[in-house]
Amino acid sequence: MPPRSRKPRNDPAITALERGVLEAVKDKKHGLTDAEILAALPQEADQNKRAIAYNSLLSKGKLQLLRRALDREPLYAPAKAEVTKLAGLRLNINETALYKLIEESNNKGIWSRDLRRCLNLPKVQLEKALKDLESRKLVKTVKSVSQANKKIYMLYNIQPAPELSGGPWFNENHDYDTECIRIIYQQVTALVKDKPNLTSKEICEKLNDSGLLNEKLTNDNVEQLLGTMVYDSMIAEQKKQLSDGTTKVTYYKSTPVPTHNALTETPCGLCPVISQCRPGGEVSPENCIYIDQWLQGMDW
Amino acid sequence: MDIPKVVGIVVERDFGVFVELVASELVSSGGCTERELVKRLEEKDGGGQVQRALMTLARNGLVHKDDGGKFRADVSTINLRWRFPYFSVMVAEEFGEEAQLVVELLLVHGKVTSKQLFTDERVGSGRISALETLISNRVLEPEKLAAFETSEHPPAKRMRSSTEVPKTLSIKINSREEALIPIPDKTDSDTTWKLRLSQFHLMACNKICTDLVRQTIDVQAGAVVEAVLKKTLLKEESISSSSFQSVSEATIVQDLKDSGTSVDRSALDGKIELMCRPDIGYLRRFGDQLHAEVTTMLNIVRRKTAEEIILKRFGPEARRMFSLLMHKKKLEAKHAAELSMLNQRKAREMLFKLHDAGYATVQEVPRTSDFKQSKCIYIWSVNLPEAYKRIAQHIDRSCLNLYRRLKTMEEEPREKQDADFRRKQKEFIEVSILRLQINLMLFRDLK
Numbered sequence: 001m002p003p004r005s006r007k008p009r010n011d012p013a014i015t016a017l018e019r020g021v022l023e024a025v026k027d028k029k030h031g032l033t034d035a036e037i038l039a040a041l042p043q044e045a046d047q048n049k050r051a052i053a054y055n056s057l058l059s060k061g062k063l064q065l066l067r068r069a070l071d072r073e074p075l076y077a078p079a080k081a082e083v084t085k086l087a088g089l090r091l092n093i094n095e096t097a098l099y100k101l102i103e104e105s106n107n108k109g110i111w112s113r114d115l116r117r118c119l120n121l122p123k124v125q126l127e128k129a130l131k132d133l134e135s136r137k138l139v140k141t142v143k144s145v146s147q148a149n150k151k152i153y154m155l156y157n158i159q160p161a162p163e164l165s166g167g168p169w170f171n172e173n174h175d176y177d178t179e180c181i182r183i184i185y186q187q188v189t190a191l192v193k194d195k196p197n198l199t200s201k202e203i204c205e206k207l208n209d210s211g212l213l214n215e216k217l218t219n220d221n222v223e224q225l226l227g228t229m230v231y232d233s234m235i236a237e238q239k240k241q242l243s244d245g246t247t248k249v250t251y252y253k254s255t256p257v258p259t260h261n262a263l264t265e266t267p268c269g270l271c272p273v274i275s276q277c278r279p280g281g282e283v284s285p286e287n288c289i290y291i292d293q294w295l296q297g298m299d300w
Numbered sequence: 301m302d303i304p305k306v307v308g309i310v311v312e313r314d315f316g317v318f319v320e321l322v323a324s325e326l327v328s329s330g331g332c333t334e335r336e337l338v339k340r341l342e343e344k345d346g347g348g349q350v351q352r353a354l355m356t357l358a359r360n361g362l363v364h365k366d367d368g369g370k371f372r373a374d375v376s377t378i379n380l381r382w383r384f385p386y387f388s389v390m391v392a393e394e395f396g397e398e399a400q401l402v403v404e405l406l407l408v409h410g411k412v413t414s415k416q417l418f419t420d421e422r423v424g425s426g427r428i429s430a431l432e433t434l435i436s437n438r439v440l441e442p443e444k445l446a447a448f449e450t451s452e453h454p455p456a457k458r459m460r461s462s463t464e465v466p467k468t469l470s471i472k473i474n475s476r477e478e479a480l481i482p483i484p485d486k487t488d489s490d491t492t493w494k495l496r497l498s499q500f501h502l503m504a505c506n507k508i509c510t511d512l513v514r515q516t517i518d519v520q521a522g523a524v525v526e527a528v529l530k531k532t533l534l535k536e537e538s539i540s541s542s543s544f545q546s547v548s549e550a551t552i553v554q555d556l557k558d559s560g561t562s563v564d565r566s567a568l569d570g571k572i573e574l575m576c577r578p579d580i581g582y583l584r585r586f587g588d589q590l591h592a593e594v595t596t597m598l599n600i601v602r603r604k605t606a607e608e609i610i611l612k613r614f615g616p617e618a619r620r621m622f623s624l625l626m627h628k629k630k631l632e633a634k635h636a637a638e639l640s641m642l643n644q645r646k647a648r649e650m651l652f653k654l655h656d657a658g659y660a661t662v663q664e665v666p667r668t669s670d671f672k673q674s675k676c677i678y679i680w681s682v683n684l685p686e687a688y689k690r691i692a693q694h695i696d697r698s699c700l701n702l703y704r705r706l707k708t709m710e711e712e713p714r715e716k717q718d719a720d721f722r723r724k725q726k727e728f729i730e731v732s733i734l735r736l737q738i739n740l741m742l743f744r745d746l747k
Contacts, residue, residue, distance in 0.1 A: 231640065233623070256516075257516060260739050262735035263739055266698050266702065268694075269612070291705055
């Protein structure tokens with residue numbers, strides 16, 4: 001058996017041939033057959049050398065292999081940029097497939113279970129490949145605010161989507177940053193007090209100009225915040241129908257409404273065991289300790 | 301809520317133990333004849349006590365006899381007796397102390413004749429004008445209106461001097477008819493007078509609405525609303541009547557000037573326009589006529605009171621969730637969490653707290669025909685009338701508990717050294733019960 005020919009390491013002829021092939025297929029996105037490439041080459045090259053050159057370029061990701069529909073003859077075409085990039089990363093087959101899927105998910109990320117379902121890989125192999133990608137800082141794990149138990153993978157340099165990170169109101173622990181929100185509440189209250197009947201857009205602009213937050217707020221973020229302030233009765237909203245059929249919503253400082261609440265001023269109004277209260281029972285009004293405390297501290 | 305017990309407490313407080321037994325028996329049985337009552341209460345002196353008890357209850361309008369001869373208790377009127385101290389204070393604020401004395405006499409005795417009214421030493425020299433005021437404001441009415449003539453003549457002028465005693469006073473019953481009510485003199489002992497208890501609710505409603513406008517806008521706006529309400533509520537039988545009359549702006553301005561309030565017309569117009577705005581909704585304008593949106597104002601106060609109760613009971617997150625559900629009507633838990641800016645666990649906790657207290661409801665909507673739980677959507681909402689009903693029940697329960705505690709304190713052996721402190725504690729409890737009853741009026745009676 002003849003010895004297998006080894007790919008020469010720094011064979012200038014192969015490198016020149018590779019350059020020649022690349023030049024021949026340049027801008028030929030539908031690809032060229034071997035015969036067409038041979039005709040286009042400036043120098044003669046035997047079949048072996050051409051084969052070595054094609055394989056080298058394919059492994060480097062600079063050439064891609066297509067097939068002619070008519071007679072299934074192989075065609076050689078210049079590779080797309082992402083294939084070149086993937087080839088440059090020197091990933092194995094599993095890692096390449098994983099990387100492609102994770103890349104496609106963009107900033108929304110992909111769940112590890114979805115990865116396993118798509119690739120049908122055994123768990124051990126999948127985890128090994130993901131670990132390898134993570135160690136090379138090609139992908140990262142992100143937790144979603146809505147589903148904290150899910151492991152979501154995305155490319156390392158991509159910022160997660162607002163649905164995952166939660167937006168500007170969330171802290172690193174994926175919980176609402178109550179201190180920050182409280183400060184924003186005070187700022188908004190001061191704004192609507194100084195100038196009543198502001199729209200959410202105007203409030204958003206003023207908050208962004210104030211520089212209180214590191215990231216820019218969108219109108220949706222501000223409307224979410226203003227909604228909670230309306231529910232907490234800090235501000236009130238007024239809806240006005242405009243002549244073009246749209247509705248203009250403005251916000252102003254609300255005045256407190258006089259309430260008639262005597263219930264929570266008595267101990268029974270706040271009693272946690274009122275459902276168990278019975279005359280003569282273990283919990284009864286006759287010997288209730290809450291009523292005792294209330295009467296001891298009675299305030300006219 | 302144990303209605304017979306609540307009824308029993310107030311009747312025992314005002315009329316004694318035996319009358320309370322009779323009233324409780326009537327409430328629990330739904331109505332019975334005198335003979336049945338005697339038999340049930342096992343009376344031995346031939347029904348004398350039962351008869352006297354029934355007369356006491358009838359005189360105060362707490363029972364009535366139906367066509368079948370059965371006596372039936374009027375539970376709502378009995379419950380109104382909890383609020384009599386408040387009504388008395390309202391009359392004093394509105395009409396003066398003389399009027400308060402007349403009303404208190406009627407609250408104690410139920411009905412009084414003209415002779416009793418004028419010979420009672422507690423009612424002073426201003427009784428004529430007080431009586432006139434109470435009649436013209438429909439707090440007082442004669443028991444048999446059919447005995448009097450009706451006429452379509454314009455109303456007689458109100459007397460300014462208390463020394464003149466007019467023969468008749470005309471009051472408008474509705475838009476077309478008037479009644480000429482003879483003012484009794486000392487010789488006329490036939491007329492029996494009673495209180496129109498529903499008028500107290502209207503007065504309370506007036507007060508709540510006026511306070512709301514005063515605090516949310518200003519005093520002048522409150523005076524406008526008060527003037528509108530005084531003109532309209534006096535003509536109506538109940539708050540829920542849909543035929544509230546409108547009042548012209550000129551009339552309101554004149555009333556404000558008559559009451560001594562300084563009127564800046566342009567500022568007043570601005571206030572009226574503000575109150576007529578759809579998002580405020582205190583008044584509605586029909587040309588130059590103004591109509592008070594009483595239901596809107598009461599709903600605002602009820603809603604805010606309910607929110608405050610939830611705030612104190614469950615915290616600010618629960619109040620926010622309740623308010624969100626009132627705004628948005630129906631939501632899933634995750635949407636509610638997002639809109640309220642609470643994490644999902646906290647949002648779910650608040651929703652279930654509100655549900656357990658009866659303030660929120662959840663509806664299960666299956667997505668598959670097998671009603672599999674994992675495939676169902678759960679939609680949360682607030683049913684306001686149901687929430688108000690729960691609050692009213694809670695208030696009833698609290699009143700009952702406090703009264704039981706009061707009874708226990710009275711039955712306990714007294715020690716001399718803390719007699720004054722115990723007296724203060726009892727007064728404190730009684731005031732708390734009264735305040736709870738005023739609260740209850742908002743959620744149950746003013747509709």
